[in-house]
Amino acid sequence: MDSTNSETSKFANLAEFQRRTPPPEPLGRLLARAAERFGRRPHLTFLNRTWTFEQTHDLAGRLSAGLQAHGVGADDRVGVCLANLPHYPLACFALWGLGAAGVGMNPLYSLRQLSGIAVDSGVRWVVTSDHPASIGKLRELAAQVGCRLIVCRADAADLAGGPPPDLCDGEVALSDLLEAAPARGWGEPEVEALAMIQYTGGTTGAPKGAMLSHRNIWFAAHQIRNWLHRIRDGREAWYAAAPFSHITGLVNYIVEPAIVGGEAILTERFSPRELLELVRQGRLTILTAIPTMLSAIVAEPDAGELDWSGVIHVLVGGAPVPLELARRFHDLTGLWPQQGYAMTETSGSGVAMPSSAVPGHECATGLPMHDVPIEIRSVDDPGRRMGPGEPGEVCFGGPNVIASYWNRPLTDNELTPDGLFRSGDVGYLSEDGALYVVDRLKDVIICSGYNVYPRTIEDAVLEHPAVAETVAVGAPDDYRGETVLSVVTLRPGASLSLPELQDFLREKLSPIEMPKRLEILDAIPKTENAKLSRQAIRAMFSTAAPAPA
Template sequence: MSVYDDKPWLARYAPGQPAAITVEFDNALAMFRSSVERNPNGDAIRYFDGRISLRELDELTDAFAAALLDTGFTKGDRVALYLQNVPQFVIAQIGTWKAGGIAVSVNPMNRERELELLLRDSGARVLVCLQSLYRDVAATVLGNTDVQTVITTSELEYQTRNDQRVFSGVERISCEGTLDMAELLARCAGRRPPTVELAPDDVAFLTYTSGTTGPPKGAMTTHRNVVFNAQAYRDWIGLGQDDVILGVAPLFHITGLVGHIAISLLIGAPLVLMYRLDPTLTIETIRDERATFTVGSITVFIALMNAPNADKDALASLTKIYSGGAPIPPSTVKAFQSTFGHYIHNIYGLTETTSPSHAVPLGAQAPVDEASGALSVGVPIYNTIVRIVGDDGQDLPPGEIGELVTSGPQVVAGYWNKPEETEKALPGGALHTGDVGYMDENGWFYIVDRKKDQINAGGYKVWPREVEDVLYEHEAVREAAVVGVPDPYRGETVKAFVSLRPGRTATADELIAFCKERMAAYKYPRQIEFLDEIPKTVTGKLLRRELRAREQQKQTV
């Protein structure tokens, strides 16, 4: 189709944009070094009242790399980053690259079982984590992993403001048997690690995703992937050194890794971090730092609209806004524009596409599907071909619904140590996304459903089987089936249908609390419904689709 190859939408919606771009750097470290050379005294990171210049970040990451090499670290080894949105995340990531390593992003909401699974699967030799996460979670699981060195740090470093809206109850603690990151960097200050050769196809980081087929898999994001999509963000949105990037997405997530860190390293613009999202603090930060660009889940922007200090003047500088990770109701876009005067541009991608494969051109407004009310996720970005295919694998014409299959420089190399999963999801290097949608005659794409049972709760992906497995650990639970149900704030939320063992009792609150103790906050079920029998096929397979249909009927009554 001409819309894939000739991209006429570029002339229509983004005049002057090329259909393809040429990547300027071989690896992510090279693009960072270029920014240091251009503007060494410019801010790289702003963290409350703290500032780290590009030169200082270069020196800190040199020291981190030297420290890693002192432990016997070699090229290709993995460093797990179990951190919130703090400067140490960026320091450790770049330092890992300088030592020739691969960074492994770990959700700081993960609990023991989840953390152990990721550490064991990645084979990480080094763990960098917050002191509180080491004390409360990591210390109990490391004996079952390949981790040999643990580096702990405090969220109180690199700032003195100690804003109690996010730091209430936070204190520095001693973690016996670990290396303190501040002391480590001070001890290695001034040292330069040997130059490492990073090829475009070397893995830059592993980002774990439930993908479309179940248990977490480590997507192997290469330096080629990172550099291409960092440049795609830059050129698509028109970002430059004078911009200020507001870091509202979690840094462990592909959006934070690329839409915050990588683009900041490429253009040499400051990245503003706030540890955790607090709506009132975020609005103040936008005003004080004159932030110009951000990308995050729609739940972030809903929270900003509902903050007590929601103020149009405070957000006057934030003119380049993108949102992805979860469906965006058109009514929310209109409400945000009414409140703050700025349009939220949709952007779409997956972990396996290193953030965007589609985006709304800056200044354009996405159309809305008349039948479903869905907002378009945009059009394919540079160098990207997206096909809509039927069950037979054949291309479908505009307007026909099928699975999105994406090819482009941002598609990852595969899944870590999972060749069968790689071949299934990426045959021939084309990503079968598992998302179902269509393209209209003008080249706009719409996501109308998901092919599998994955739940999308505010941009976080939840696999039902994982929640069910935890429920089955409760002594009163006989059977459990988990589905996603509509939620006005998160898009979807997790609901569990449970049948109890004969003679056993349990309340919904008890089961919710049981899961909450064992899972990341976004995964545990918010709703529990008890059934005498959970619907199943004759072979005993749980019928989640029937449970979803029941919920949909409730919504229409």
């Protein structure tokens, strides 16, 4: 979208989001520069301990030297299987300084998933913690695939002079690696060097390792920083709740604070009470969230009583933000959630909305960030560009888009003939350039031959005052092929029946979109990254509905 729109455009202020990104550099230089500019500013806070930029730069340099002494060098890959502990960003910057790459591994994954990632990426070392919920699994992993473990303390006491964790044979304490002097020549790999392998797509097939270069991540982080135009260098604080092993956590909580001298307040697991306490204290200024986090916030009885004026941006991604949820959040906090949309393959940047509602575009997914071409291509012919308002597959270009997966190139199913990345999502562009993502191609419900988009149904169902969260899926149906199943959780004290819901939706949905089944759960299953899990819902309700008499 052209940033020189006339003043009559709804997006006439877009230019303020479109500052140009500086030339890319190795990611290690971000921390080195932050240590110079913001040395004594808080960088990482965890369990009431805070490390300044000077301290984290020194620790990362020492960890880099310790890894080097154990044979880790340029082009090696090291697994990082940690919750949101301060050791995670230290490991990333230490590896990036060596020219080695991290491999993101979620400690909540099963042993089978972790083993698949470790074997595919060829890691020889994995950084993990002594947390009792994961250390046994990681030791089994090490025995299975022949890698070695670098173990840290789950309470981070080893970074504050405390004792090291208990080790088994062949394991190395991370604190022992910190005994080395900082590495020389730290932070000097080429910008095209591999920085991180992030695995994606594991719920729909074999996980694919997205190869993120220093250049990819640099551009993505600066694109997001430029879009969040109210950021003030040396003054911001993020509540780091999204997993570091996810692209959102990696870019927004590890790289972004190093660019602007901001504080990352780490938490192993999202807690709405913890977040509200940070708001109450005036410590939180930027919230990067997923819709389920917003749902949890609006469910807290005192959320609307707090002063939210210190929060300058609320960026929400990972899944579409239903309009009704955005309205509820705004009514309580005075803040409009900035819907964003990106993928691991786009390094976590892509499109986002301004920080206030745009009349007529309250349901839009976002506007393209600087240097992120977005085009809509025909699902049947990805070489054909669709016009404004015409739905098709959303396709990405730009310097933030990966060039390949690990161990295999991108295929024609993933690229258009002219090289844009195919998202697998259905969407359209408005006349004035706003992107509307309708749904995942694979999530489309086909009822009696008609395409039905779950998001349309979910947005309408969520408007019902009794509904707290909802997922719509296609359930097998002997007569229609598939029928719409609406799965909901209810707000405290509420009740709901299928006839009541259908009556409420009659003016909002067409007959083909109308839910024919309703299931009420105490909690909707979620993925390891806290997204509502359609896959789990489909597995729970896979029985076909009876045909009509």
